Amino acid sequence: MTPNVGNIDRMxxxxxxxxxxxxxxxxxxxxxxFWLALVVGIVMLATAGMRFCPAYTLLGLKTxxxx
Numbered sequence: 001m002t003p004n005v006g007n008i009d010r011m012x013x014x015x016x017x018x019x020x021x022x023x024x025x026x027x028x029x030x031x032x033x034f035w036l037a038l039v040v041g042i043v044m045l046a047t048a049g050m051r052f053c054p055a056y057t058l059l060g061l062k063t064x065x066x067x
Contacts, residue, residue, distance in 0.1 A: 003051035006063035010048045017044030 005013070020041030024034050047053045056062065 001050070001052045003064055003067045004056045004062045005047060005051045005053050006065065009063040010051060013044045013048035017041045017048060020044065 018041070020037045023029060024037035024041060029037055051064070
């Protein structure tokens with residue numbers, strides 16, 4: 001898995017992931033909204049941490065300059 005997520009993209013994914021997890025856990029969401037925010041938040045944090053996005057690979061995208 002070669003990195004395909006750049007630094008700015010990585011920071012945005014991390015911030016969005018944290019916000020979504022906070023919404024899921026502390027905003028009182030229930031049902032589908034809770035699960036959607038939880039799963040998408042975890043995926044965003046995971047892709048930010050690994051610097052790899054499978055969807056970018058399928059689409060042929062890279063947001064990093066040195067990879």
